[in-house]
Every structure is written in C-alpha cells, then in structure tokens.
Amino acid sequence: MIKQFGYFLEIVKGSLITTRHFVVNMFFHILNLVGIKTKRKGAVTRQYPEAPIEVARRHRSLHRLMLREDGKPRCVVCMLCATVCPSECIFIEATEDPDPEIQKYPSNFIIDLNRCCFCGFCVEACPEDAIRMDTGEVELARYSRGDLVYDLEKLTG
C-alpha cells in the first residue's frame, strides 16, 4: 500500500505530461482555426493527398528518357543500363540511325516497373545521360500490371 502511494506521484506526473500536450496542441489548433497563422502547428501530421510533400531533389522517383535538341532520345543503345540492372527490368530494341555519329537509337525502350527496385544503377551507368530518375513522381499504384510496363512513349512524354 505504501509502495502504491509512491507510484501515485509518478502516475499524476504522467497525466500532467499528456495534459500539457493536449493543451498546447489545442491552443495552436484553435489559433489556426480562428485564422491566426503560427509557425508551430498543433500536429505534426501532413495532410498527404491534399498537400503532398515535395520529394527531395536527389530522390529516385519515376524514370524519364532525355531527348536531344531534335527530339530524338539521347539513348545510343549501349545496353549498359540493361546489363547493370539487378532486377533485369529494362528491355531495349535497337534500330540503325542514319547519322553515323550516333549509329543506333532505341525504337522501343521498356522499363517494367513491376520489377524495378529503383536502385538508380541505370542512371549511374548511362554514358549519355539519357536516363534520369528525377520526375518526382512517386504515386505509382496502378490497377493492373500492364499499366506499370512503361514504354518509350511513356518514358519520354
């Protein structure tokens, strides 16, 4: 019984901590509700779908293929990205380019996002800076698997 009295003080202290959190947060909630802007908010929650968080500049998001000035893809089908890819999700079809400086261009460039693990090795490997992962697109949920197979048109567009 004496021991329980000893705990009692700590129990009261605990409830004071939660009360403090409640009162402080409620104060800022009410300030915001009335329309007074404060630097501190009542909650740390981000209202995600309405107010999305900007992803960091270095964040590895959905891929895109870069284009030359004339609108063709920069890719020269060296197959380095397809080789280095640990998930084996890159498939490239080569076609001969009339320009002898370029030699090859991709007639199709498929990234199977079902398999992709977003490691970014393809971006590292590319000698032409033709593939980048900087679109900031992270909401990649689809209703069918076919929708996640991105071809040249989707990747450049």
Add this chain to the structure above:
Amino acid sequence: MSDILILLIKIVAALVWFLVLTLYLTWLERKESAIMQDRIGANRADFFGIRVIGLFQPFADAIKMMFKEDFTPTFSRRFIHNLAPFVAFFFTAVTVQAIPFGDVLRVGGKEIKLQVLDIDVGILFILAMLSFTVYGVLLSGWASNSRWTLLGGLRGTAQLVSYEVALGLSLIGLVMVFPSLRFSSIVNYQGELLFGWLPQWGILLQPLGFIVFLFASLAESERVPFDLPEGESEIVGFFTEYSGLKWGLYMFTSFMKVLLIACLLTTLFFGGYHVPWLNPDGFHFPWGGEWLLPHGIVVLFQIIMFNVKVIFFCWLQILIRWTYPRFRYDQLMDFGWKFLVPLSVINIVATAIVMTLLK
C-alpha cells in the same frame, strides 16, 4: 394525459441526449487521443463533400458496422449469444433516467422536473443496474463457447464484482454527509454554501471518497488501465465471437458507461447542475453583487453547466485511458481489494468521526 405525455417526452429526450452524446464520445476519444499524441485524428468522413473536423465519423462507423456480416458461430448457444449484448446495452441505457439534468422547469403553470425517475433510492438503482451489466459480460463469455471469451467473461465478472464493493463503500460516506439516497436532494444539498461563500460540493466534503469512487468507476467501465475483460493484447476478450452491430453494441455500451460515470461524478461530487452562486432567481455573489435572471435562463444555465461538467469528466476519463498502460491481473485485484476497499472503509470511519465532532 398531459402528464404521461410529458413523461414520455422526458424519457425520449434523456435517451436521445445519452445516445447522441455517446455517439460523439467515440469522436471525442479519437480526436482527443490524436491531439494528445500530436496527431490530427479522424477528419476524412464527409457528407456530400463537407468535412466538419470529422464530425460525421460516428455515422461512417455505424454504417460500416451495419454492413458487416452478423456472424453467429455454430458452436455457440445461439439465443443467449444474441441476447447478451442487448442485456448489457439495456441495463446501461436505463441508468440515465435517474440522473437529474436540471432543477424544476415551470412552463404554463406546470412544474416539470428535469429528471425522469426521481426515486428515493436513486443511488441504489444505478448501482443495481450497473451490477446487472455483469450479465452481459458473463453471458457473452459463456454462450460463445470459446476459451478466450470464457476467460474474458470470468475476468470481467471477477473485476466487476470486486470493484462494485469499493464503488458502493465509497458512496456510503457521501450518503452520510448528504443524508439521502435520492439524487435530486443530494444535488440540492450541494447547492448550499459552505462558510457562506464556498459551494458545498461533494468533492470538498468527501475528497477521499471521490478518489476511491473515481478509480472504482474507472474499473467499472472496463477501459484501458483496467481493461482485463477485454485484454486486446492477450485474450481479446468476452466479445471475441461477435461481429458487426452486436460487437458495436458492446463498444457502444462501454462508451455509455464512460458517459454514465461522468454523469455520476458530476451529480454526486461536483454539484450536479448547480452553477456556483446561482439561485433560482439569479446570481447572488458572496462579495455582494447580484445579477437577477428570468427563470428560463436560469434553467438553461443549469443544463449547460451540467453538460459542461459531464463533458469535462468524459475528457478526463479519455485522458486517463490514453495515458496509462494496463494493469496485470493480480495487480488489478490487489489494487481493488488491498487499496480501494480499505481506503473506502477509512473514509467511512473518518467521515463518521468528523461528523460527530462537528455536531
């Protein structure tokens, strides 16, 4: 004829007040726990695109529960299994009829008491009905014919029975001070002033009784610090085999108990509907000021004050529920039998001695 009509209106109004407030207690619980934990809480439920800080959430919950499968396991005792949640619900819902919401309201030469059942044994009535809710726990635990529900039911019964003792004993001191078991006269006694300026509330005359009653009633409501019958982390509890609206009824009953305990704390220890220094004809401040008010406004003040106190105690109970971890079962029994019961007996003796000395 009109008396019966007034009675019916009072019964329906009290029940509607009780059920609607209980419904929004679920919302309050979500919001308050969220704000305590630096979150926002349920705010997405909308009604044609209108979201009012999640106020439609209880209805969304209810609709969700309605469309769930109402499953009765084949090995259960079907009739009792179906009956049990309604037993628990009914005996909790009737208790509100004994709570006074306000003083007498005079309308067109009629005097309407803002209380449905003004019986002599109000306290005993509520304690008896609270004891009956044990049947809901016990029947569901037994009729589901599952080990976990049986364990939960047995624990619930043991807990409720042992805390009933402390609950009853803690009120004896109060009944000695305000010599009545009738709620309306207990509240009227609390409307008087101590030393001419201090409202004579139960907590000032019975601080120890208040503490024991608070803990014992928290245990009665079977929520987290004392949630052994449910025990989500180990046995899930006496309603393991329930689903859909019948499960919802159990959930609703536990929130109703929270509200009922808030009502009891208000009525017995915090002056019920009394606003400090508000007499039937207006405020009479102890420092000499006066603010006379018409009768309707006074009754309105009383009802608002009652609701404010009740909501404060709901808030307090939710705070306790979201602050403390749960007891182990033997700690729970120790706390009840070795701490609360002796404390309440000490309270009775101390009250008796002080009352004799002051006589």
